[in-house]
Amino acid sequence: MALDFSTEQQKLTVVLSGDMRRYDDQTRIAEVMSAAARVKEICFEAAGLKDWDSTTAALIYRLITREIKPKTKVVTASLPEDLQRLLALASAVDRKPAQPTMNKECFLEKLGGWGLAVGGGIKKALAFMKEAVASLVRFFCGRAVMRRVDFEFALEDCGYKAIGIVSLVSFMVGLILAFVGALQLKMFGAQIYIASLVTIGMIRIMGAIMAGIIIAGRTGAAYAATIGTMQVNEEVDALKTFGFSVSDFLVLPRLLSLMITMPFLTMLADIMGMIGGAFVAVLILDISAPLYWQYSVSAFGLNNFLVGIFHGFVYGLIIAGCGCYYGVNCGRNADSVGVATTRAVVASIVIMIVVTGLLTLIFEALGI
Amino acid sequence: MKTDKVKIKGENLTVAYGDNVVLRRVNFEVEKGDIFIIMGGSGCGKSSLLKVLTGLKEPAAGKVLIDGVDFYAADTAEQKKIMRNGGILYQSGALFSSMTLAENIALPLQQYTDYSAAMIKDLVALKLALVGLRGYEDFYPAEISGGMKKRAGLARAMALDPDILYFDEPSAGLDPVSAKLLDDLILEINQSLGTTIVVITHELSSIFAIGKNAIYLDSESKTVSAYGNPHELLKNPPNRNVLSFLTGGRE
Ligand SMILES: Nc1ncnc2c1ncn2[C@@H]1O[C@H](COP(=O)(O)OP(=O)(O)O)[C@@H](O)[C@H]1O
Ligand SMILES: [Mg+2]
Numbered sequence: 001m002a003l004d005f006s007t008e009q010q011k012l013t014v015v016l017s018g019d020m021r022r023y024d025d026q027t028r029i030a031e032v033m034s035a036a037a038r039v040k041e042i043c044f045e046a047a048g049l050k051d052w053d054s055t056t057a058a059l060i061y062r063l064i065t066r067e068i069k070p071k072t073k074v075v076t077a078s079l080p081e082d083l084q085r086l087l088a089l090a091s092a093v094d095r096k097p098a099q100p101t102m103n104k105e106c107f108l109e110k111l112g113g114w115g116l117a118v119g120g121g122i123k124k125a126l127a128f129m130k131e132a133v134a135s136l137v138r139f140f141c142g143r144a145v146m147r148r149v150d151f152e153f154a155l156e157d158c159g160y161k162a163i164g165i166v167s168l169v170s171f172m173v174g175l176i177l178a179f180v181g182a183l184q185l186k187m188f189g190a191q192i193y194i195a196s197l198v199t200i201g202m203i204r205i206m207g208a209i210m211a212g213i214i215i216a217g218r219t220g221a222a223y224a225a226t227i228g229t230m231q232v233n234e235e236v237d238a239l240k241t242f243g244f245s246v247s248d249f250l251v252l253p254r255l256l257s258l259m260i261t262m263p264f265l266t267m268l269a270d271i272m273g274m275i276g277g278a279f280v281a282v283l284i285l286d287i288s289a290p291l292y293w294q295y296s297v298s299a300f301g302l303n304n305f306l307v308g309i310f311h312g313f314v315y316g317l318i319i320a321g322c323g324c325y326y327g328v329n330c331g332r333n334a335d336s337v338g339v340a341t342t343r344a345v346v347a348s349i350v351i352m353i354v355v356t357g358l359l360t361l362i363f364e365a366l367g368i
Numbered sequence: 369m370k371t372d373k374v375k376i377k378g379e380n381l382t383v384a385y386g387d388n389v390v391l392r393r394v395n396f397e398v399e400k401g402d403i404f405i406i407m408g409g410s411g412c413g414k415s416s417l418l419k420v421l422t423g424l425k426e427p428a429a430g431k432v433l434i435d436g437v438d439f440y441a442a443d444t445a446e447q448k449k450i451m452r453n454g455g456i457l458y459q460s461g462a463l464f465s466s467m468t469l470a471e472n473i474a475l476p477l478q479q480y481t482d483y484s485a486a487m488i489k490d491l492v493a494l495k496l497a498l499v500g501l502r503g504y505e506d507f508y509p510a511e512i513s514g515g516m517k518k519r520a521g522l523a524r525a526m527a528l529d530p531d532i533l534y535f536d537e538p539s540a541g542l543d544p545v546s547a548k549l550l551d552d553l554i555l556e557i558n559q560s561l562g563t564t565i566v567v568i569t570h571e572l573s574s575i576f577a578i579g580k581n582a583i584y585l586d587s588e589s590k591t592v593s594a595y596g597n598p599h600e601l602l603k604n605p606p607n608r609n610v611l612s613f614l615t616g617g618r619e
Contacts, residue, residue: 022481022483024483024484024487026484026486026487029486029487053529054491054494054495054529055483055487055490055491057494058487058490058491058493058494059490061490061493061494061497062490062493062494065497066493082559082560082561082562083560085556085559085560086498086560086561089498089553089556089557089560090494090497090498090502091497092500332510333465333466333510335465335466
């Protein structure tokens with residue numbers, strides 16, 4: 001047996017022998033530990049010990065630090081010299097740290113904490129918005145400190161680089177809209193109204209929503225990740241200590257570029273959606289192209305179009321705002337960038353939908 | 369036999385990033401139980417050489433022999449085994465931030481051994497105590513200081529009782545006292561466990577305090593320009609660059 005022990009009159013002799021590498025006999029270990037707790041002296045006997053590794057050391061270390069009564073005498077002289085050195089090293093620095101405070105909270109405390117967090121969050125968000133607006137004002141007065149290349153880079157990223165994906169997705173949405181609509185309208189022999197359905201649907205809301213969702217996932221996430229990484233690397237702190245306004249330097253270029261590009265991307269989505277609808281109607285449902293064109297044109301109302309563009313503009317603000325907000329408020333850990341990115345996308349989409357609801361009610365009331 | 373004593377051998381190692389050759393024809397041997405220093409100025413290719421030795425970057429030419437086995441010619445299973453026998457302490461500790469210190473150290477043990485949970489717990493306690501972090505099991509990396517992170521990283525590197533421990537600039541970013549403590553710890557581990565230790569550093573105090581053997585990587589010639597015990601090298605410097613490096617630029 002590799003580990004053995006005997007007790008006589010308050011003295012425990014622990015005998016280690018043979019090959020003790022990878023020793024993991026927990027029942028035996030438990031017996032030794034409980035025996036050790038009852039004695040006043042422990043003597044290790046290791047004459048027959050051939051091989052040992054960390055498990056042996058871990059075992060002895062546990063025995064002499066945690067299992068015995070204080071003031072127990074421990075004799076380790078018989079242990080191999082290097083094992084003794086190892087144990088001495090482990091016991092040498094013995095600074096007990098203050099345990100991290102992990103106090104359990106009751107339900108009310110949690111609720112209160114949650115309420116405070118929400119309140120704090122709203123306050124931070126409002127402060128962020130105030131700063132962003134101030135930056136915009138400074139920009140239009142020509143006093144904002146922003147690097148031109150940052151702005152150009154941001155503009156490029158959500159400009160022509162986004163055209164492909166926005167086109168593809170809105171084309172498919174127009175196509176789907178036409179297909180699903182056709183199945184229903186066919187029952188009334190009113191297939192030609194697909195043209196009106198697709199046109200109004202795309203330009204009034206769907207174009208803006210599709211562009212918004214794609215840009216939220218593509219660009220908003222990138223904003224949060226980029227600024228979040230800068231936060232982790234303490235670059236944001238460096239900016240602040242130079243006296244730069246984070247809002248001017250980081251938020252403004254991104255906000256401006258989405259304010260500019262989102263209306264155009266919405267227009268692009270409108271057009272591609274309508275092409276998708278026409279594609280289905282003309283090539284698959286055999287509606288004559290001139291007729292489809294005629295119905296599309298008559299359904300196309302300028303106010304619908306402008307409402308769509310306005311939505312796109314508002315979504316741009318929301319996406320840039322959420323991306324930058326979560327980036328700037330990113331934590332300092334390695335995983336906080338991931339958290340910030342996810343939150344930015346989820347928050348942009350949720351806020352976009354809620355704002356759409358509100359805008360719809362307002363436009364309804366105004367009769368637009 | 370002679371090869372029995374050699375733990376790591378670099379044979380005509382050439383290290384390159386694309387066309388950019390960083391090191392050329394590097395030769396050296398690290399004996400079992402040695403503390404081997406890889407020294408040289410910033411950007412001379414120390415970290416790159418370490419990547420080659422630890423199996424993270426294939427050399428453009430040459431061989432790495434660990435216990436006589438040609439690492440980059442071995443099959444994947446063999447390579448994994450060799451890699452597991454070497455623990456690495458990265459510059460910043462590289463602790464997994466979403467895990468407590470105990471979980472960080474337990475991770476390789478859970479993966480590669482079949483020890484019971486109780487034994488793993490005891491082993492974690494021992495390793496933490498060895499690096500002077502007794503009782504820090506439940507702390508997250510974000511809650512401890514830089515020097516403590518390095519020591520915790522060392523505890524993790526030692527989790528599987530490796531034959532070789534590699535250190536990439538262990539004292540970088542530490543105050544002199546913490547750096548000294550880490551040097552002492554390296555010496556203690558080397559003496560009590562007999563672990564072969566490879567240290568990358570440009571800290572003169574560390575080099576002279578712990579180094580038994582050293583190579584100097586010269587950024588002009590892109591190869592080893594001095595090889596031997598640091599104190600001996602200081603007495604008989606083979607060239608001006610080494611002398612200037614070992615005297616801190618004073619000569
Ligand atoms: N991932 C990489 N890609 C390309 N070149 C690299 C890479 N890492 C390092 N280098 C180049 O290799 C050289 C040596 O770098 P490194 O090994 O980090 O030096 P040291 O650790 O000695 O300071 C540097 O000149 C650097 O430009
Ligand atoms: Mg380096």
